[in-house]
Amino acid sequence: MARERWGSKLGIIMAVAGSAIGLGNFLRFPGTAAKNGGGAFMIPYIVALFLLGIPLMWVEWTIGRFGGGFGHSTAPGIFQTMWRKNRFIKYFGVIGIFGPIAILVYYTYIESWLLGYSFFALTGRYNGCTDMKSMSAFLNGYRGLASNEYFSDISMAYGFFLATFAINSLTVCFGIQRGIERVCKWGLPILLIFAVVLLVRVFTLGTPNPAHPENSVANGLGFMWNPDWSRLTDAKVWFAAAGQIFFTLSVGIGVILTYASYLTKEDDVALSGLAAASANEVAEVILGGSIVIPAAFAFFGIAAIGGGTFDLGFQTMPLVLQHLPMGNLLGFMWFFLLFIAGITSSISLAQPAIAFLEDEFNLSRAKASVIFAGIMFLMCQGAIFGLGNGVLDELDFWGGTFCLVLFGTIETVLFAWVYGMDKAWTEMHVGADITIPRVYRFIIKYITPTALIALLGYWCFQEWWPTITMKNVPPANRPYVLLTRLSLLVFFVVLSVLVWVSWRRRAAKAVADIPGSESKCA
Amino acid sequence: MRIDGWIFMLATWSAILGLFGFAMFRTLRRKKDG
Numbered sequence: 001m002a003r004e005r006w007g008s009k010l011g012i013i014m015a016v017a018g019s020a021i022g023l024g025n026f027l028r029f030p031g032t033a034a035k036n037g038g039g040a041f042m043i044p045y046i047v048a049l050f051l052l053g054i055p056l057m058w059v060e061w062t063i064g065r066f067g068g069g070f071g072h073s074t075a076p077g078i079f080q081t082m083w084r085k086n087r088f089i090k091y092f093g094v095i096g097i098f099g100p101i102a103i104l105v106y107y108t109y110i111e112s113w114l115l116g117y118s119f120f121a122l123t124g125r126y127n128g129c130t131d132m133k134s135m136s137a138f139l140n141g142y143r144g145l146a147s148n149e150y151f152s153d154i155s156m157a158y159g160f161f162l163a164t165f166a167i168n169s170l171t172v173c174f175g176i177q178r179g180i181e182r183v184c185k186w187g188l189p190i191l192l193i194f195a196v197v198l199l200v201r202v203f204t205l206g207t208p209n210p211a212h213p214e215n216s217v218a219n220g221l222g223f224m225w226n227p228d229w230s231r232l233t234d235a236k237v238w239f240a241a242a243g244q245i246f247f248t249l250s251v252g253i254g255v256i257l258t259y260a261s262y263l264t265k266e267d268d269v270a271l272s273g274l275a276a277a278s279a280n281e282v283a284e285v286i287l288g289g290s291i292v293i294p295a296a297f298a299f300f301g302i303a304a305i306g307g308g309t310f311d312l313g314f315q316t317m318p319l320v321l322q323h324l325p326m327g328n329l330l331g332f333m334w335f336f337l338l339f340i341a342g343i344t345s346s347i348s349l350a351q352p353a354i355a356f357l358e359d360e361f362n363l364s365r366a367k368a369s370v371i372f373a374g375i376m377f378l379m380c381q382g383a384i385f386g387l388g389n390g391v392l393d394e395l396d397f398w399g400g401t402f403c404l405v406l407f408g409t410i411e412t413v414l415f416a417w418v419y420g421m422d423k424a425w426t427e428m429h430v431g432a433d434i435t436i437p438r439v440y441r442f443i444i445k446y447i448t449p450t451a452l453i454a455l456l457g458y459w460c461f462q463e464w465w466p467t468i469t470m471k472n473v474p475p476a477n478r479p480y481v482l483l484t485r486l487s488l489l490v491f492f493v494v495l496s497v498l499v500w501v502s503w504r505r506r507a508a509k510a511v512a513d514i515p516g517s518e519s520k521c522a
Numbered sequence: 523m524r525i526d527g528w529i530f531m532l533a534t535w536s537a538i539l540g541l542f543g544f545a546m547f548r549t550l551r552r553k554k555d556g
Binding site: 010224281 | 523524526527528530531534535537538539541542544545546548549550
């Protein structure tokens with residue numbers, strides 16, 4: 001089977017940027033920045049970008065392209081190729097397939113809310129909600145957490161989930177060039193145009209309510225950007241910045257590695273990695289940081305910011321936009337831009353598992369996509385119907401937090417220490433359109449792994465024990481959380497067995513391919 | 523917003539736009555050359 005390739009360099013840059021640009025850019029970043037010192041937060045944020053984010057981007061692009069040269073698109077095969085002597089390393093690579101699936105299980109459902117809200121915005125369905133309380137009731141009714149005057153059951157949300165699931169499945173079924181690349185090439189420009197329109201609209205709001213002159217866009221920006229220098233001495237702020245950089249760039253998941261495996265040996269990774277990272281930063285810092293908080297602040301003051309950025313996105317923003325001329329259209333643009341951000345991320349999350357089935361079990365793209373879609377559909381039911389029981393938070397912790405940092409640490413140590421920095425540096429520069437500053441040899445070998453290990457240790461210290469003991473989980477939800485945990489464990493074991501089987505088959509095939517091996521056996 | 527807030531915002535925006543501009547300029551120039 002001929003290996004798939006990207007159609008153009010810009011195509012893969014947009015696909016990787018699309019994977020990185022997600023809901024976190026528009027919802028998580030502004031809240032994290034505002035909570036951690038405003039403008040002062042940007043100092044550790046930029047430091048983390050250059051010491052952690054960009055080096056990890058280069059590491060993932062390089063090892064992905066390297067593994068692709070040996071016919072592997074996923075971490076088990078790539079890790080094994082980089083450390084041939086260690087037969088267990090491929091099982092660590094399972095995290096690079098498991099993590100994206102765990103995220104995708106709940107991400108698809110959240111993404112479908114955005115499609116639903118895009119539709120509601122256009123049709124004016126939530127226009128009757130005039131305060132936060134009614135908007136919150138609307139959201140809870142939609143998600144099936146309450147039966148109220150807006151929704152009597154979950155059927156509407158389930159319909160939009162089916163539509164979103166179908167869009168994702170069809171896109172990945174069409175493959176790298178005709179599916180993923182095409183969607184990202186169309187989706188990202190639309191997302192950027194919508195975001196710029198909203199940005200301009202928010203910046204021209206001024207002081208919407210003259211009775212409250214303190215509630216203005218400028219003061220909203222001040223809430224985001226006024227530096228609180230005292231926060232710089234707080235380790236939590238530095239870890240928050242490192243965490244934000246880590247999550248926003250989609251590093252440590254295993255998707256960039258898979259995307260880069262479809263490059264040819266001569267394709268550049270140095271400039272492309274930088275381009276994708278910087279595109280994500282434009283979307284996050286300039287667009288994401290300038291829409292939600294200033295808009296919410298201008299209309300509702302500082303009180304509106306306290307509810308968390310998820311509430312800001314789903315409750316405050318629709319209320320704000322309703323107050324404006326063409327509010328329904330602006331509301332549609334807001335939710336649809338988030339939906340596009342979600343789609344370009346979710347298709348990237350599906351790719352490692354599909355690539356694994358294609359590469360290691362010689363399945364066609366269509367067959368691999370259908371099998372994957374079937375399994376995913378069943379798994380998503382847990383996130384949909386267990387939403388009110390803490391299932392989503394549990395999936396987010398293991399898939400979206402723990403696995404990311406663990407996988408990032410493993411791949412960096414493997415790249416810089418096991419594969420060796422000399423070979424790694426040469427590999428990074430094969431076909432490179434820029435020369436990476438030599439200081440990055442030191443950074444990738446020492447600083448990035450140290451920062452990752454510190455981040456992993458910090459999270460284990462902060463979250464491991466309360467999570468393991470379900471300290472913050474209400475007693476009624478504990479059986480659901482336990483069941484989710486058990487399901488994830490079983491799923492990880494199943495993936496590990498699949499890796500074992502595929503390597504056994506590969507070894508058997510290699511023996512069979514040796515001339516004269518059959519007669520010898522006979 | 524305070525003056526130091528404006529400075530921080532504009533400095534950060536400039537740094538990120540500069541990085542993005544450099545990366546995209548080099549990428550698209552190379553594409554044209556190729």
